[in-house]
Amino acid sequence: MANIAEIAKLVLERTQEGRLAWEATAGENSYLATLGNQSVRISRGYDGMESNAPVYSLSVLNKDGLEIENLSTPIGEWMKALQERAFATPIDKNTLPMIFLLARRRALEVDKELDELAKVLSAR
């Protein structure tokens, strides 16, 4: 039986391969990829603590857009241990930030925009 931690790994792999069509959403810093009957959403928020550290969150939505599962970057070691125990899968702390970074680049077509800009700059 698959769990959200395994899904996160697969999402990262497919995103790195460029096989997920990420789209921007109405939410700031939130990107969505729909695959068949499910969608995955990656978003970045802040923990609101003194350091205001970023918190990344990966959600799985059903065909009606309802969130059915969620994985967030752990705030503190205790939460990391709890998650790993719950999912019986070691979670790389870089997985969600990497997904976010790549999803954002894909949704905003960053590479294409930079290529265009480079052409314009070179022609000047």
Next chain:
Amino acid sequence: MLEWLRENWVNLLGLLSFVLTLVGLGIALVQVRKARTAAEAAGEAAKATQEALAKSLTIGDLKNAIALLEKVKSYHRADKWEVAIEWYQPIRAVLADARARYPGLEQEQTRQINAGIAQMREMGNVVEQALRSGQLPPSNVGGIAECLNSIQASLESLVSDLQMTQSRPRG
């Protein structure tokens, strides 16, 4: 010859009766086959009609969703967020109907509808949160407008795809 006929007329009648039975059986088989072909054709025609009807209902739903999105856009432009948010759920419901009505939707077409539903729910969450916190308009107004346009464009392309194949049997 007459003598031979007189002696064998019973056998001849038997033979004739056998031949007639075979012919009758042949005719009956042809009739059964014709009837089956006609029934099959009628069944196929009924199925095709049902499918065409389902497809046209889905197209109708999608056009309805596009019109509602247009309405939502005008509410957003007029800063009527409380009114706009009332339409998010009906749009999702219309899209869910469109998805359910026509089982012949291709995987990518279903995905497009599901993406629209998911995006509408995201939008609902964002606007709801902004309403609750009294921070209107939401900070990401540009992103919301872009998102609505993107859903609308995707649904319009889906309608166009479905209309193109409307007269063409699926297969």
